Amino acid sequence: MTDRAKFIANVTSALGRTEVIAPPRDESTAAFDDVETARAVADRALADAASNAVELTDRMAEAASTIGWKVHRVSNPEDAADIVSNICDQKGATSVLRSTHDVLDEINVDAAVTSSGATLGVTEHSGDNNETKITESKSAAFSADIGITGADYAIAETGTIVLHPRSGLSRLVSLAPPTHIAVLRPTEIIDSLDELFAHERNDHMSGNLAGSMNLISGPSKTADIEGTTVTGIHGPLEVHLIILEND
C-alpha cells in the first residue's frame, strides 16, 4: 500500500467506515455547485460591478485609505502620470520596475518615470527558463526603489488589489521594492470577497485557474514587537493606489 493509500485508509477507519464515500450534497459549501452555477455567479458579480461602478469606487477608495493605501483619485491619465512622477521624486528613486498592464500604457507611465530621472525596467518573461535570467530578474526587483503595477481586480469590501502573476506581471514587482504603486480602473472593482472567489472558482471550473494569486491590502506590517504596529517589515512600506476615473 502506498503512503497515501495507507494514510487515507486510516482516516476512513477513524471516521468509522470501511471505504471512502463521496459526500452527500451539503449547502454549506459551494463544492457542489456545478460549472453552470459557478459561471452564473461570476456573471452576476460582473454585472453588479458594472452597474454599481460609482458606488464601488467610493467604497474602494474609503476601504483602501483605511487600511493604509495612499489613495489618489484622478480623472485623467496625465494627472495619474504626474502622481507617479511626484512619487519617484519624493522617494529619490533611481530604479523603478513596472509590470505589463494596459492601464500603465494608458497613463504613459514610462515617460512619467524616466522624466523624474529614474531608470525603468519592465517585468516580462524573457522566454528563457534559466537560472541566470531568474537571478537577474530577482535582483532587479530587490534593488528597485519602486514597483508599479495595474490591478486585475480590486475589492471594495476590504480595500484590496488582486494580482495574478503571469508573463509581464512578476510576483516580486509588488513585493520587493519598498514602494508599490498600483493603478486601478473602476471597471476592475468588485464588491467583495464573495465575488472574487466566484470569479476564481469560475476560472477553475473552466480550466483557467491562474498559477497563483496575491491579494494586497495595504502596506506590509507587523505587530510582533510589544503589539505596536509597524509598516514595512518584508514587503513595501508605502503603497499608493491611483484610481483613474476617466470614463
Place this chain on the structure above:
Amino acid sequence: MKPLTTSFRTKAAETMVDEQVLQSLEHVYTGFFKGRLEAAGNTDNWEELRDKGKAIKDHTIAHLDYYLGQLADNVEKNGGSVFFAADAAEARKYVLDLAHARNIKTVIKSKSMVSEEMALAQALIDDGIEAVETDLGEYIIQLSDETPYHLIAPAVHKSRKEVAELLDDNYVEGDPVPDATELTMMAREKLRGVFERADMSVTGVNFAVAESGSITLVTNEGNGRMSTTVPRVHVAVMGMEKIIPSIQDLSTMLRILIRSATGQRISSYVTMVNGPRKSDEEEGPEEFHLVIMDNGRQKLLADDQMRESLNCIRCGACLNACPVYRKVGGHAYGWVYPGPIGAIVTPVLTGLKDAANLPAASSLCGACHDACPVKINMPRMLLELRYRTAEGKTDKDERTSTTRERTVWKAWRIGMMGRKRFDIGARLSRLFLRPMARNGWLKKAPPPISGWTSTRDFPLVSSSSLKARLNKRSKKAKS
C-alpha cells in the same frame, strides 16, 4: 517538538510572578481580543458567517478521507508533489531528504505550527542547512532559542528591550532601547539578504482547497509571499484537517479567520498558490511540495467527543479570550498549541496522563467558546478530558486522580444523597470550623479547601440550613 506538559504548574507559577511578561500578555486582550470584538461588531452577518464556517468545517471533517484524496489529486494535477506523513518524524525526514537531494543551502521558513510539531528548523540546522525563520515573531524566538508563545504572535511575551538585545547588534545594556519601528527595520535589513539567497522555503497552510489543489496563506508581513516566490523549491506543510472543499468557501473562512485573529477586515496579504510556477512566469518556485501530516490527528478524528477540535482554523481567538492563558502564558502548555485549543488537543496528541493539568487549568468560563469563529465547544471537551483523567473509564491508563481525590468525591456523593446527612454534614463542619473563624470567615481552612485560604478568606457554613429557616418562617406565618 518534545512535549513538556508535566511542567505546566511550574511554568505557570513562573509566569504569574513575572510582571514584564504579564504586562506583555495584556496585548492579547487589549489588542487582539478587543480587535476581534470591534471587527465582529462591524460585520453585519457575523453570526451567520460563524455558523457557515462551522458547517463547512463539520462537513469537511466528516468526509476528510474523500477531501484528502481530492486535494492530493489536484495538487498533482497542478504539477505539485504530495507526501502523506504519518507523523512528525516522517514529515521531517521528507523535508530533509528533499533539501539534500536538491542541494539546498538556505531554507526560509514562514510561520507554521505544524513545522513546530516537526521541530523542523533545528533539524535542518543540525543537518548543516541554514534555516531562518522569517516571520518577525518567529525570527525573534529563533534568536532566543524559544518555542512560540502564542498561535499568531509567537514573541508576544518579549519586551522591546529583550528584542533589542536579540536583534540590535549594537545594543548594549544601559543604552536607550530602540523603538519598535527601528527594531523592525533592523529585522527587515537582516532578512532581506536571506530572502534573496534562499533556495527552499517551508510554509504552513491556512486553507488547502480540495477542488482545485490550491493552498492559501494569510500573512501581514510579506514573508509568506517571499516564500512562495524566491526559492526554487517551496514546501507547504499542513495538518490533515486544514482542508476546505471549495474556492468559494474561502470568502467565508478568510472573513472569520482574519477578524478573529487580529481584528483586521483582511490581512495585508492573502496568497493562493496552485502548484509550481507556470511556464510563462519569470520567477516563482520550480517545485511545489505539499506535506500532509497526521501526527495523532487520527485519534482526534476517531474520538466522537473530541473530533470537533479538528475544526480549528488556528486563529488564536480562544487564547486572547482566556483568563487562564493571560496569567500562565504560552510556554506553560508545554507543546506547540497554547491556550484552550492547546488544552484540548495536546493531551490527545501527546498523552493525556502527562498533560492532565491542561484541561484542569480552566474555570470553565466559556469565553473561548464565545470567541471561536467556528463555535468549537471547548468547555465541553475540557470536561470530557477531566472525566477521563478522573475516572479513566475508557482507558484505565489515563486516570491520574489520586486515591484521596476519589475518596473526597465519594464522600461528597454520600453526603449529597440524603437530606439528613446533607444537613448533619454541614452542621458538623461548622462545629469543626467555627473555632477557627472570625465574623463568619476563615483565614485558614483545612484540606481539601486549604488552597482557597492561601489567598482568600473562606466563608463559614451557616448555623442552620435554608430549609430550617424557611420551615421556621412558614411555621411563624401559620401561627
Place this chain on the structure above:
Amino acid sequence: MPENTPDSPRPERVTLFASCMVDQLATAVGESTVDVLEHLGIEVKFLDDQTCCGQPAFNSGFRSEALPVAKRFIELFEQVSGPIVVPSGSCAAMVRNYYADLFRVDEQMVMRANRVGERLYELSEFISRFFGTDAITGKLTDTATYHKCCHLLREIGVDEEPLEILSNVEGLQMTPLERADVCCGFGGAFSVKMPDISSAILNEKLDNIEANGSNIVIAADTGCVYQMQGGLRRRGSSVQVVHIAEVLAESIRNSNRAVNSE
C-alpha cells in the same frame, strides 16, 4: 432574550431550588430569593429533600459520583410541576446544558432531565422573562457595580437583564465594571485545585473593582460572590460583594419601610 413584553401567563407558584451553597452557606441569598418572589405575588414551595445538582463532581470529572446525585435531583423536582427558580446561573446551566452529557447513553434520563430543565430558570432570567425588568422598584442608596458571572452570561445567555432590573432600584448608582465579563477565577473546584491561577485571575478582577470605586459589587452566583468577597477581605477592602437577590430583597424592604412610615 425577552424584551419588555413578559411571557404570559405569569406563574403564581414556583418551586425554589436553593443550590447546595445557598442552602448551607449563603442562606441569606435563599431567603432573599423567597422575599423577592413573594413580593412578585408568587407562592414559593421548597422541597425539603433537595441537596445538590451534582455540578461540583461533574466539573471535576467524577461523573460516576455526580450521576446518582443528578438523578436524585431529577427524581425530586419532576414531582412538582411549574417553574423552578434557582438563584444561580451555574446550577441552571448544569441542569439545562450538561445533564444530557452526564446521562449520555441513558435516553430515558436525558428526556426526564430535559423536561425538568425546560422549566428551570435562574432568578433574574425568571424575573425578566415573566415579570419584566421593571417589575421591582425598590430603594437602595449606594454606589454599585455589576460582575457578569460566566455561566449566567454564556451558558444561560443572560447579559443585560440583571443590569436593567437593577436600574429600577431607586438610589442605586450603578457604574460599569471594567472587564465585567471576564471571569473572577472561581470555576468551582478549580479555585481550590489550582489556587494560584484562580487567584491571579481574581487579582485582576479585584483591581478593576477597586478602580471602579463602588461600595458594592453585585453578582448572580454565590461561588463568584465568595471568590470576590474572600479576596477583597484578604486585601483589607471594605467593598461588599452581594448577590443580586439580596440587593433586590433589601431594596424591597426599604421601600416597604418607607411606605409603612408614611
